[in-house]
Amino acid sequence: MRTENIETVGEQIEQQEVNIVAFASQASSAKPVVKKLAPEMRKRKINFASQPTLYKRVLWRLKEDSQFQRSAIQLAFVLLCIWIGVEFYMFMQWGMTGGQEAFFERPPGVEGFLPISALMSVKHWMLSGVINNIHPSSIFILLAIIGASLALKKAFCSWLCPVGTLSEALWMLGKRIFKRDFTTPRWLDYPLRSLKYLLLFFFVNSIWQMDVFDLESFIYSPYNKVADIKMYLFFANISTFALWTIIILMVFSVFIKNFWCRFLCPYGALLGVFGWLSPLKITRNKSTCIDCELCTKACPSNIKVHKAGRVWSDECMSCMLCVESCPVKNTLDVRVTAKSTRAVPTWVYGTLVAGLFVAITGLAMLTGNWANGISKEEYRRRFQQLDNPVYQHFRGEVPQYGPND
Ligand code: SF4
Ligand code: SF4
Structure with a gap:
């Protein structure tokens, strides 16, 4: 029974490959319309609403949706920077008032x-x-x-x-x-x-x-x-x-x-x-690509992704917008080499x-x-001396200073 199932799956995969090749050859003569893409070639649509609870929905999105994951990490980092900013502000208040305000450690x-x-x-x-x-x-x-x-x-x-x-x-x-x-x-x-x-x-x-x-x-x-x-x-x-x-x-x-x-x-x-030295690069499978150019349109760095085999550009920020926009399965992803059989899942990328x-x-x-x-104590002293010439710099040159400065 199991062997039969495996054979059926194998046949389906072969059929898919035939479809992909047929579609790709069509692409070389006329620009294909994404809507005409055979269903088996399309990327799986992820239905987050199918998850029973909000918690599971968020977890699912963090794993499957690179842009959701990226936004979450960006937000966390912005909040971290705001927190550092607030702590530094408190430290500055202490220093600029000559110690009148409560002391906060400098972050x-x-x-x-x-x-x-x-x-x-x-x-x-x-x-x-x-x-x-x-x-x-x-x-x-x-x-x-x-x-x-x-x-x-x-x-x-x-x-x-x-x-x-x-x-x-x-x-x-x-x-x-x-x-x-x-x-x-x-x-x-x-x-x-x-x-x-x-x-x-x-x-x-x-x-x-x-x-x-x-x-x-x-x-x-x-x-x-x-x-x-x-x-x-x-x-x-x-x-x-x-x-x-x-x-x-x-x-x-x-x-x-x-x-x-x-x-x-x-x-x-x-x-x-x-980054140019990084082995992980956006990689396009030329044999399945349908030249729809959606990846290039999505790229904020103006990179012609639809023409690249591997994106070597120093401008690539690994934002995954191109990967997310590609409508064809197993066609645009992150790989270690052009010949790697396995793509690096985007959640691994964000986690790394x-x-x-x-x-x-x-x-x-x-x-x-x-x-x-x-x-x-040293900070307290330096706050009081900030107008002293030794705390200035002139076109990258720092002024002469002595052992007690
Ligand atoms: S990862 Fe982002 S920057 Fe790099 S090619 Fe794709 S869309 Fe452009
Ligand atoms: S790699 Fe780019 S051009 Fe090719 S199918 Fe995907 S989005 Fe379209």
């Missing part, structure tokens, strides 16, 4: 917003073997993000980064209002995309030329010790020019998908370089993105490299 997670300092700290660690105690968590946050890119392409940008989440919300808003996609023409797209690499080159080249002495001069400088405080004050007392720059970037982001991320973010450029981040930052906490070594 080490704020160092995730100091990527230049983190790059210097990582190089310093590599050259000296020492994890500095000024901004140690920045090192692990940067390594977690690079590690996630090496394994999973630029997944950090579309699954975790709060700026990426805001960018996505803005272009979705634009699409809802204007009911259309605005794209930059190819001749403009390439030069604009290279801007972020120029910015990255500028930072990496400056850090490349620094030896251990230079790096230590910066890392242990009064300026770097309060870099997070300066960043807060920059936004709290934002200049008209900076405010307008942010507003203009946000307006552009409504019209052009991920404007900041695609054209200007040097962090995104760095992750694009590491968040898991790697939690594991590496958790390692920093377990090894005592999360909180910095600046005491409450």
Whole structure:
């Protein structure tokens, strides 16, 4: 009985393959209409409402719906950043009032917003073997993000980064209002995309030329010790020019998908370089693809997915929008190699993105490299001296400082 069943299933699969080949050959002569897709070729429609309870429905969606999973992880990360922001605000209130307000510990997670300092700290660690105690968590946050890119392409940008989440919300808003996609023409797209690499080159080249002495001069400088405080004050007392720059970037982001991320973010450029090395890539099965171009239309990074065998582009953020939009079974998914017989389920992907981040930052906490070594008393003193010239920096140069600064 069991053997008969297996044979029947085998015949069905063969029949499906015949249908797929027939459909694919039709596709080469005329653009097929997705509606004409044979039922057995279509991706299974998932009926979440069939689950008996809300709890089971949510669990089911987390497993089966990559966009639901991505939104959940994005939301969790935004909430985490808001929590860090609130804690840092309380810490700042204590510091700026000279200790009048209640003391709140500075949240080490704020160092995730100091990527230049983190790059210097990582190089310093590599050259000296020492994890500095000024901004140690920045090192692990940067390594977690690079590690996630090496394994999973630029997944950090579309699954975790709060700026990426805001960018996505803005272009979705634009699409809802204007009911259309605005794209930059190819001749403009390439030069604009290279801007972020120029910015990255500028930072990496400056850090490349620094030896251990230079790096230590910066890392242990009064300026770097309060870099997070300066960043807060920059936004709290934002200049008209900076405010307008942010507003203009946000307006552009409504019209052009991920404007900041695609054209200007040097962090995104760095992750694009590491992500290029990742073995996990969006892979298209050319023999079953019907050239409907839905994947290309869905891609926020303007990648011609319907023409690629494997998506090698440094712009791919592993958002899975193309995979989700493909109507044909087993045609577009994430694979380790083009010949891999098994696709990586998208829930594994999302779990890995968040898991790697939690594991590496958790390692920093377990090894005592999360909180910095600046005491409450030292912070109290530095808050009172913030107007002193040693806390300024001029075009990347930190001023001379003495042993008591
Ligand atoms: S190729 Fe797919 S996964 Fe990559 S950015 Fe485009 S839509 Fe997202
Ligand atoms: S891979 Fe792209 S073009 Fe091919 S069937 Fe899927 S959505 Fe259509």
